[in-house]
Amino acid sequence: MKVILFGATGMVGQGVLRECLLDPSVESVVSIVRTATGQKHDKLRVIVQRDFLDFSAIAGDLTGFGACFFCLGISSVGMKEADYSRVTYEITTAAAQLLASLNPGMTFIYVSGLGTDSTERGSTMWARVKGKTENALFRLPFKAAYMFRPGAIQPLHGIKSKTALYQIGYAVTALFLPTLKELFPDSITTTEQVGRAMINVARWGYREKILENRDINQAAQ
Numbered sequence: 001m002k003v004i005l006f007g008a009t010g011m012v013g014q015g016v017l018r019e020c021l022l023d024p025s026v027e028s029v030v031s032i033v034r035t036a037t038g039q040k041h042d043k044l045r046v047i048v049q050r051d052f053l054d055f056s057a058i059a060g061d062l063t064g065f066g067a068c069f070f071c072l073g074i075s076s077v078g079m080k081e082a083d084y085s086r087v088t089y090e091i092t093t094a095a096a097q098l099l100a101s102l103n104p105g106m107t108f109i110y111v112s113g114l115g116t117d118s119t120e121r122g123s124t125m126w127a128r129v130k131g132k133t134e135n136a137l138f139r140l141p142f143k144a145a146y147m148f149r150p151g152a153i154q155p156l157h158g159i160k161s162k163t164a165l166y167q168i169g170y171a172v173t174a175l176f177l178p179t180l181k182e183l184f185p186d187s188i189t190t191t192e193q194v195g196r197a198m199i200n201v202a203r204w205g206y207r208e209k210i211l212e213n214r215d216i217n218q219a220a221q
Contacts, residue, residue, distance in 0.1 A: 007071030015191025
């Protein structure tokens, strides 16, 4: 399976990339980034793309893929809806529309969030925008599209969030997360499980199109 990955430098994306590079069923990974990461691996190709609203310049490099793992995202804290929508909705759909036209057999997996509003009419801004994005992806002619809605995620293998606020939160809860995961296994997932689940869902599908932590953990097995 050949994979396209967006958001490889974020916490979730780092975990997904790690699992893809370790999994023998993943033949190669193309990571689309704004700035070069310096990371090298025999299975990894990094494409630096400055304009994330128009991917036509690299369209020739985006054909022949079986899966796209879209992990790109930002925190909505302090953001106006128009700015948050530009990153969350416009960038995602710009990439997805092109990929759907180039790879009709592709499985597209999008990292959304627990509490996403599929009605697009709720009072929470980020949830509305995420819901609008999910709905748009479901309408595209992919072989299949799945929405991952993780709640609490435990970063493993030295992975850290780029968001300072999240870093503080993970540092504070680091000692408690393993215990909480044992007590409430369906409420917490890990970066490793998210990566494993994406690979497995892309290969074999899943009974649900929207996966929360419980489904993610089951799919990772």
